[in-house]
Every structure is written in C-alpha cells, then in structure tokens.
Amino acid sequence: MPHLLSITDDEVEILINDVLDQYGYDFTGYSRASLKRRLVRIYALDKHVSFAEYRYKVINDPIYFKRFVEQITVNVTEMFRDPSFYKALRYKVLPNLGTYPFIRIWLAGCSTGEEAFSMAIVLKELGLLHKSLIYATDINPVVLEKAAEGMFPLSQMKQYSENYIASGGPKDFSSYYSANYAMAKFDPELRKKMIFSTHNLVSDHSFNEFQLILCRNVLIYFDRDLQFKVLQLFDNSLESLGYLALGTKETTDFSPISKNYKRLESEKIWRKTS
Amino acid sequence: MENKTALIIGGSAGSLDVLIRVLPDIDINIQFPIVIVVHRKQGTDSILSDLLATKTTLRVKELEEKETILDGCIYVVPSDYHLLIEKDYTFSLDYSEKVNYSRPSIDVTFQSAADIYKDRLVCLLLSGSNADGVNGLIMVKKMGGKAWVQDPESAQVSYMPAQAILKANIDKVLKIEEMAGYINALTSY
Ligand SMILES: C[S@@+](CC[C@H](N)C(=O)[O-])C[C@H]1O[C@@H](n2cnc3c(N)ncnc32)[C@H](O)[C@@H]1O
Numbered sequence: 001m002p003h004l005l006s007i008t009d010d011e012v013e014i015l016i017n018d019v020l021d022q023y024g025y026d027f028t029g030y031s032r033a034s035l036k037r038r039l040v041r042i043y044a045l046d047k048h049v050s051f052a053e054y055r056y057k058v059i060n061d062p063i064y065f066k067r068f069v070e071q072i073t074v075n076v077t078e079m080f081r082d083p084s085f086y087k088a089l090r091y092k093v094l095p096n097l098g099t100y101p102f103i104r105i106w107l108a109g110c111s112t113g114e115e116a117f118s119m120a121i122v123l124k125e126l127g128l129l130h131k132s133l134i135y136a137t138d139i140n141p142v143v144l145e146k147a148a149e150g151m152f153p154l155s156q157m158k159q160y161s162e163n164y165i166a167s168g169g170p171k172d173f174s175s176y177y178s179a180n181y182a183m184a185k186f187d188p189e190l191r192k193k194m195i196f197s198t199h200n201l202v203s204d205h206s207f208n209e210f211q212l213i214l215c216r217n218v219l220i221y222f223d224r225d226l227q228f229k230v231l232q233l234f235d236n237s238l239e240s241l242g243y244l245a246l247g248t249k250e251t252t253d254f255s256p257i258s259k260n261y262k263r264l265e266s267e268k269i270w271r272k273t274s
Numbered sequence: 275m276e277n278k279t280a281l282i283i284g285g286s287a288g289s290l291d292v293l294i295r296v297l298p299d300i301d302i303n304i305q306f307p308i309v310i311v312v313h314r315k316q317g318t319d320s321i322l323s324d325l326l327a328t329k330t331t332l333r334v335k336e337l338e339e340k341e342t343i344l345d346g347c348i349y350v351v352p353s354d355y356h357l358l359i360e361k362d363y364t365f366s367l368d369y370s371e372k373v374n375y376s377r378p379s380i381d382v383t384f385q386s387a388a389d390i391y392k393d394r395l396v397c398l399l400l401s402g403s404n405a406d407g408v409n410g411l412i413m414v415k416k417m418g419g420k421a422w423v424q425d426p427e428s429a430q431v432s433y434m435p436a437q438a439i440l441k442a443n444i445d446k447v448l449k450i451e452e453m454a455g456y457i458n459a460l461t462s463y
Binding site for chain 1: 340352358359360366367371382386388389416
C-alpha cells in the first residue's frame with residue numbers, strides 16, 4: 001500500500017520545480033495534499049526504488065513524463081454526473097441559449113469525454129446540436145485521445161442510464177450507443193460537433209468567446225489564488241449573459257469576478273450579468 | 275508553526291446511531307475540530323449535517339472546499355468526494371478513484387490528517403461492514419497519533435472496528451457511553 005511517508009513535503013516541491021523547469025508544466029498552484037497523494041501513488045505504481053531515481057526518470061525521460069502527467073491528474077468522470085445539474089441545463093440554461101443563432105460551449109477539464117457526450121445528447125434532444133459547437137479541452141492529451149473515440153465501458157451504462165433518466169432524459173438511453181465487446185460506442189452523430197484540444201488552464205490563454213463554460217471538479221485541485229486566476233480566464237472567455245457552471249462543491253464566491261455573476265438558485269451555475 | 279489537535283471520526287453501517295448518542299454529551303468548550311467521515315448514499319448531504327446539528331449546540335456543518343478548519347466546530351464530509359487536509363489547516367476535496375469501494379474513504383482522510391497533525395491527531399473508527407479506516411489508523415500510529423475504535427461488541431456491525439483491533443495498534447477500545455468522556459478530555463491533551 002502506498003503511503004504518504006514515501007515522499008517528503010520538500011521532495012514534492014523539488015519535483016514540482018523540476019517539472020516546471022524542464023517541461024514548462026506549472027503545478028505550483030495545485031493543492032499540495034492531493035498532489036502529494038498522486039505523487040506517492042505514481043511512486044508505488046511504477047515501483048520506483050528511491051526519490052532520486054524517481055526524480056531522475058521524470059527529468060530525463062520525456063516519454064515517462066507523459067505518463068507522469070497522465071497519472072498526476074485525476075481523470076475520474078461520469079456521464080450525467082449530478083442529474084439535477086443536467087436537469088437545470090436542459091430546462092433552464094440551454095433553452096435560453098437556444099434563441100442564439102449559434103451556441104459555443106467550452107468544457108474545460110473534460111477528461112475522457114463523458115461530459116461532452118452527455119452535453120451533446122441534451123443538445124440533440126432540444127434540437128440544438130446542429131447549431132452548437134463543443135470545445136472540449138484538458139491538460140492531459142491521453143484522456144483527449146480516449147474522449148475522441150466516444151467509447152465508454154459497457155459496465156457503466158446502467159448507472160449512466162439511471163443518471164440520464166433522473167436528469168429528465170426522455171429517451172431510451174441505450175438508443176445512443178451500440179455494444180462493441182466491453183465498450184459502448186456512442187452515436188458518431190454526437191461526436192460531429194465536438195472539438196478536442198489540449199489546453200492548460202494554468203498557462204494557456206482565452207481562445208474564443210463562449211455562451212456556456214463548464215469546468216467541473218477541476219478547481220478543487222487548485223489553491224485559492226489559482227482558482228481566482230482561472231475564474232478570471234473564464235470571465236474573459238464568456239459573453240455577457242453567458243453561463244458558467246462549476247462542480248457541486250466549487251464556487252465563484254469570494255473571487256473577484258463574483259460581483260458580475262448571479263447564481264441560478266440551487267445549482268452551481270452562474271449567469272454573467274455584465 | 276503551532277501544533278494543532280484534531281479529532282476525526284470515521285464510520286460506516288451502524289455509525290449514525292453512535293454519533294447521535296455521543297454528540298449531545300460533547301462539551302461545548304472543546305478546543306479542537308471534529309471531522310466526521312461516514313459512508314452514505316450520494317445526495318444526502320444536508321440531511322446528515324442537519325440531523326447531527328439537532329444533537330449538539332456546537333456548530334455542525336458540511337465542510338466546504340478550501341475552508342479554514344476552526345476549533346470547536348463539527349465538520350461533515352460531503353458525499354462522493356474524498357477529504358484531504360492541507361498544511362495551512364484548510365480542507366481540500368478530491369474526486370479521485372474510490373478507495374475500499376468508498377468515496378469518501380476513511381483511509382484517505384485519516385492518512386492525510388496524520389500527515390498534517392502528526393502526533394496531535396486522534397482518529398476514532400466506528401461500526402461498519404468493511405475495512406476502510408484500518409490502513410488509516412496504522413498510519414496515524416506511525417505518525418505518533420492516537421487510534422481509538424468502538425468496542426466491536428457494542429457495534430451494530432462489528433467488522434470494521436474488529437479489523438482495526440486485529441491489524442492496527444489501537445490505543446483505546448471504547449463503549450458508546452465512554453466516548454464523549456474521552457473526547458471531552460482531549461481539550462487538555
Ligand atoms: C476530476 S476530472 C473532472 C472531469 C469532469 N469535468 C467531471 O466533472 O466529471 C479533472 C480533469 O481536469 C484536468 N486538469 C487538471 N489540471 C488541468 C489544467 N491545468 N488545465 C486543464 N485541465 C486540467 C485533468 O486532466 C482531469 O481530466
């Protein structure tokens with residue numbers, strides 16, 4: 001069992017600095033408790049024999065570093081996670097955006113794509129998919145490759161179908177995929193309106209103006225300063241009267257942008273007022 | 275940095291009744307936070323903290339991400355996230371893989387808290403049907419903290435505390451009616 005004693009706090013800082021110097025990936029604003037847990041996990045998974053050897057490998061082996069980034073980020077996700085959130089999208093947010101000629105949506109930290117396909121399903125059912133574009137980004141290129149395939153484990157479909165129904169989904173969820181061995185292959189039609197691309201929220205800039213930005217369960221990994229910086233990036237990327245959606249335990253409260261946003265009652269969705 | 279004390283209580287099946295019986299007897303002047311990590315169904319968060327709040331005059335709340343941990347406050351971990359503790363005594367939530375089929379996992383929080391509070395940490399493991407929390411208690415002991423468990427004989431489901439007694443070096447095995455007394459005495463610890 002990996003435990004937190006295998007790496008010291010100082011060694012965590014050393015690795016973070018190495019990764020910044022060597023590769024330009026900046027993890028300095030990440031919450032240390034989670035980062036340390038991930039670093040310890042990689043240490044055990046990859047059977048490193050000492051911190052020195054671990055460090056050497058990260059600095060000198062770019063292929064290993066790719067794996068390192070893949071493993072240091074937490075990529076757990078679900079389709080229609082938090083059904084009440086998707087219900088609010090379906091009944092409140094998207095019908096409003098439906099009056100626009102064109103809908104641009106940014107999913108920041110989209111992981112393996114479950115969120116993007118959920119979004120596309122709701123858009124399709126509202127008759128909006130044809131005039132929407134979903135930009136799905138993540139720091140981790142490996143998850144994006146998976147996302148683009150639109151295949152998710154068949155074993156999850158029961159749970160996802162329940163989530164979908166609870167979120168107000170009117171159809172038979174299984175009509176959206178075909179079984180392919182252990183995987184559910186989603187309707188390629190849904191994939192057509194998605195663009196997958198790497199984007200690092202820490203260092204990359206705004207790249208478009210959107211009517212809706214979703215960034216769920218990503219800010220929890222950042223310290224307060226970095227959260228505020230990223231919220232500012234979202235503010236710069238959101239049209240007036242656009243919507244910003246965060247994870248169930250995340251908030252714009254206390255941040256400098258909060259004064260320009262009004263929350264939709266019970267969900268973690270805010271509308272930009274000015 | 276000053277050394278802070280904390281009490282973390284972990285539990286699963288059968289632990290809610292214990293909390294309901296123990297909370298009313300906890301002294302309102304305790305000088306440390308109490309963090310409660312219990313397994314439960316998703317989406318039942320406010321129900322649990324509201325219920326526990328009716329049992330004590332101490333402040334009970336579902337903890338929030340990056341919130342500063344205050345003495346004399348009882349924090350409940352939200353469902354479906356792991357809880358980690360930061361060096362500056364704030365909470366971080368984490369949505370990583372389940373541990374012991376659980377999220378929140380008691381092991382994850384016990385271990386993270388042990389890393390921060392070291393020998394000033396007390397962890398109490400209650401009734402439950404899996405072994406989540408046992409590895410956490412082992413780490414707590416390694417860092418010099420104290421490991422307490424509910425007396426398996428008094429537990430609705432004895433597996434969790436019994437496993438802890440088997441595998442970790444437990445400091446105290448407590449009956450439900452003894453718990454509040456030991457907790458109140460921690461103030462001067
Ligand atoms: C827990 S997942 C959340 C997935 C999905 N949004 C959800 O809520 O189910 C967090 C994602 O954020 C990504 N991430 C972490 N740091 C990032 C950064 N600096 N820029 C962009 N994405 C990042 C991770 O790679 C991971 O895929």
